[in-house]
Amino acid sequence: MKAKIAEKKTTMSRTIRADYLARVEGEGAMYIRLKGDEVREVKLKIFEPPRFFEGFLRGRSYLEAPDMTARICGICPVAYQMSSVHAMEQIAGVTVDGPIRDLRRLLYCGEWIESHALHIFMLHLPDFLGYESAIHMAPDFKAEVEMALTLKKYGNELMALVGGREIHPINVRVGGFYKAPARDEVRGFRDKLIWGMEASRKAVALVAGLEFPDFEQDYEFVAMRHPDEYPLTEGRLVSSRGLDIDLSEFENEFEEQQVEHSNALHCVHRERGNYFVGPLARYALNYDRLSPAARELAVKGGLDPVVRNPFKSIIVRAVEMFWAYEEALRIVDSYEPPEKPFVETPPRRGTGFGCSEAPRGICWHRYSIDDDGLIIDAKIVPPTSQNQRTIESDLREYVKGRTSLSDDKLQWQCEQAVRNYDPCISCATHFLKLTVDRG
């Protein structure tokens, strides 16, 4: 969005405002106040209206959680579905494995592919290349845009294959699925996945060649970690500063705070404050769990095992997209439909925890249910609320050395810095507004 400029003549202060931040999911604004070279205030303001999901969930059946929580976010509904079904299964004392678990991973790979392809090419890349959007890019980069659309489309097709549709899949239930896809349908996906792996390789090469601002920060990365897999829906929570906890301990370590300028809660570490979730964190903490081919690709893309430049998240996403295609292929090639598509999970009183790696970071859930399976209490911590503070601190640091830039440029670059996080504001309750106030 175009900056509105109002210069005050007497001092060097100026106000830059962009009321609606584009190419992010949801409604928010960014507000930066400068006095000379000094950054006075940075706010990521989320004005997406609250929708009170945790409140509605009370009194609903535990079986309804995957359908209801999916509606928190149209971009990563599967994350909400997976975190909620895992929590409910924990309460029921049931673990789901074999082909049902594989199908869940396949569905989630679909979501990663779709979301990453969307973010890399349609939301983030235009910033690097100086276009307003991917559609504006299309005339100059026809082949790339077409490749991007196909990469994304296959992700969507995977979701539809397993989940019934791309957005708000209907096939996910506590205990598994309503119906398992037929063997031939799943196996038939093979060629698309092989194409997707190849195209992802090209995507990595493409984005690795971009110019990146010199900007590194010392983040505390937080992600899930699984004993032997790159994390998706299961594992412990670990951090680059030594945290290693069970999902149930999340609230001991982290807390959600409400701030006046935002409808989204900020989640912070109780002692250490802001932290970083999402691809960079996942990658740094699980580098050793990537497949050999994905690791090789990361190296080719010029990535170290730990990446501290958030602008380079675009490369990490491309590597993860490759990984998701590869993982999907592994599942597809060995798929045999389960005898029964779900495990029975009779209602049982208790509290359960679920967490999964949404494309933009961990999505943590806690539920308590009563004897009849009705939800007594629910708590959901989406990824963007966890990154909000870090985004603000990035902005503060990023603006510091760049106050000499024109308002327009500075605004665009700050927007880009926000987009590094692929913030999903709809989840966080829900668009972005940038105000640079240099007064």
Place this chain on the structure above:
Amino acid sequence: MSPEPGSINLTDRIRGGVDPMVPRIYNVERIRRNNHDTFTMELNPADGGNPEPFSAGQFNMLYIFGVGEIPVSISGDPVQDGPLMHTIREVGTVTRAMARLKPGDSIGVRGPFGSHWPVELAVGTDVVIVAGGIGLAPLRPVIYQVTGNRSRYGRMVLLYGARAPKEILYQRQLKAWGGSFDMDVHVTVDRGERGWNGEIGVVTGLIRRAPLDRSGAIALICGPEIMMRFSAQELLRRGMDKDRIYVSMERNMKCGVGLCGHCQYGAKIICKDGPVYRYDDIESLLGRREV
């Protein structure tokens, strides 16, 4: 033992090898506005051939590219050669899209379909035509046919009701017919306007006063369902026979050839048995709700 019981033994009953569901392309020659919401289209086949012959009262299914297809009666002269004519009132999606057509555009035409006005029965007797609104369009072919061979028929009376003076269709023709063809033309409007010195009121009022005396006359009625019912009753009261009164019915139609099921009216299939019915054939249905 029949040779192939499981299968059906059919020669292709498809007329002239043409699929009745596939339109023939016609080009718009000319569009004339009749009034603020009604226009008459003149069409000729795009292949340069002649329009299909038709009988007065029959209709075509007109297809407009990507928008839809609707039944419309033919309003031109069934005897003389000339372009295919349809007079259409704009009421919804398809009719509005048709109103935007320009000469040179093409549309699809299937037909003609359905039954026709029994003009042959009128030979040697009087003909009473009762029309309401756009209902005059399907009856115009009858007038052409009669005036084209005036001496074969008895007296001709046209009773026509429109909502308002400016909605009267074919105004110049009405004058000409009334003036020179030995035809009684009576027009009434629901609402008068300044400058209107004609009749005001419903068309049944005209029937009450129409110069109707010869028994054996036939009556042809077309207009809204309720208008047709009341007109028929009025004609009966004036001593006409049930089996000499004809009406033209309207129902949703998707195929026009009796296959889609939409135009059922009691046991009737309007596109096939109708749209023109002898009054006593459907009398019992006319007053019923939601048939």
Place this chain on the structure above:
Amino acid sequence: MFILEPDGFEKILDSLREKGYRITGPKLRDGAIVLDTIDSAASLPRGVRDHQGPGRYRLEETGDDSWFSYTLGSDSWKKLFFHPIKPLFKTTRDGGLLQIEPEPPREGLKALIGVRPCELQALAIQDKVLAEGEFVDRHYVASRKGTFIVAVNCTVPGGTCFCVSMGTGPVADRGYDISLTELGSNGATRFVARAGSPHGEELLAAASSGKAGESDLQLEAELLEAAAGNMGRSLDVEGLAAALAESGDHPRWEEVAERCQACTNCTMACPTCYCHTVEDSTDLTGSVADRTRVWDSCFTADHSYLHGGSVRETRGARYRQWLTHKLSSWHDQFGGSGCTGCGRCITWCPVGIDITEEAQAVRGTARG
């Protein structure tokens, strides 16, 4: 009359397949019998029977090896000939000029396995409507040609069947190439088989294990007679059509409106319902338009739509249209009933509205 053993049955399928027939038959899917392509007799459901009632269908394992102890599922053969979704033509536009490219009718040899007597009648009714009038549906005609029918007489009628009332079952008397009656089960299924066409005769002669004996025919007659006496429902059709024709203002229609969902399930499941509509669509550039024919139903608002609104607004009027068409006006239009007594509309009505009950209620108190 032949005796056919299971391997003879398989032989018939094999030779049909060799001749290029696509074979469709009953299959077990999602807790119901559906009609689908079958590879061999082995993919036919075995040892299952159905329990059908108003709005209710459940399968049960019989524990034996019976082949045809179930009756009808919700789909009927009509889907093979009168396709639920059928492209009619594609129009391209260049400037104002149109060009129409009709969808070519598709022919092809089809073998139907396990057609019940009431369904033979249903096919005959649809033939009459769609293929024997002044105008015919050419897609129907094309796909209906070259059909080979293996009928199965009913020995275990379903809970909503009333073919006896409609005079359509439980024994097939014409319209088949081969008809079968299953004798016994308990691992010893065999069939009495009859040929209804030279082609059927030829196949049977090659596949059967000989002529049926007196005792086989005796057993068959008993089974079929018992079936006829075992109908789940009945409908007194004497004078029914006339009574319904006069029932326009019957209060029962309003009463049924309180239950009826106007959901269309009865019409979609009915093997003789043929209502269809057309849908037009365009691409974004506005240069190509498609016209597609799809199944429709007299229960939708659009079915009777005239500018300004539907003629049949209320669910009662829509239900009346359906029932009186099936059981009364069909006679006027096509010289017979539109109902075969298959019971599908009763079983698959999600709220269990029963045509036999409604017809009876209306007729019981119809004014003359």
Place this chain on the structure above:
Amino acid sequence: MPLRTTKPKLAVWKFSSCDGCQLSLLDCEDELLAVAGAIEIANFPEASRAVVRGPYNVSLVEGSITTPEEAERIHKIRRNSRIVVAIGACATSGGLQALRNFQDVDELSRLVYAHPEYIESLNNSTPIGDHIFVDHELRGCPVDKAHLVEVLSAFLNGRKPNLPNHAVCVECKRAGVVCVMAAHGTPCLGPVTQAGCDALCPRYNRGCFGCFGPRENPNTAHLATWYLDQCGQTPEEVIRLFRGINANADPFRRESLRHES
């Protein structure tokens, strides 16, 4: 038909929602470039920073009205748009967030937020059509992307979009799906829900839960009776079924309230 000279302008607006319906437009991978060729994407923040001033030929509006600010903003959009299409369950009935309409919003706010005083929210979540005149409503949670393309191409071609108002059952039977009500005893909202999803849930052996909202002439009362008598449901279960994605749509709202006591 007149040839198009300048491209019509499309705008996409967001109100309270999950973003899924507008994402559906980006999910039209095969048509996206064709859409962009036929239409000028004049305001679609999720896809582009570029903003072209109104008035717009078509505005797609996602989301429901839940704040005083939204209740004002929607009028500006109406004034600036020739055609307004409300997209999705939120925009056409209030969406899942309309569950608040059955509860006390202050209490909900206290449940979720430590400082409810910072939260500005209306008591009810309401559809766009409650605030302004809407030219078309596209149902679904999310909308079906083929319907989005259909609405745009209908608009481009000057016709009425071809969208059904009959029951899901029509699509269910056309697709040859086994009815989950009759064959499994699963309560299904299909008979009272508008078609458009191609009977997705029944295809997956589950009952329809009403994403596309009520169809024309729905008979919810007797369906609910059937759930209670024949599917073994409790009144609470019936309430929850009707009080889902389209809880605030009139027939569904009334039905769920009827079972409260």
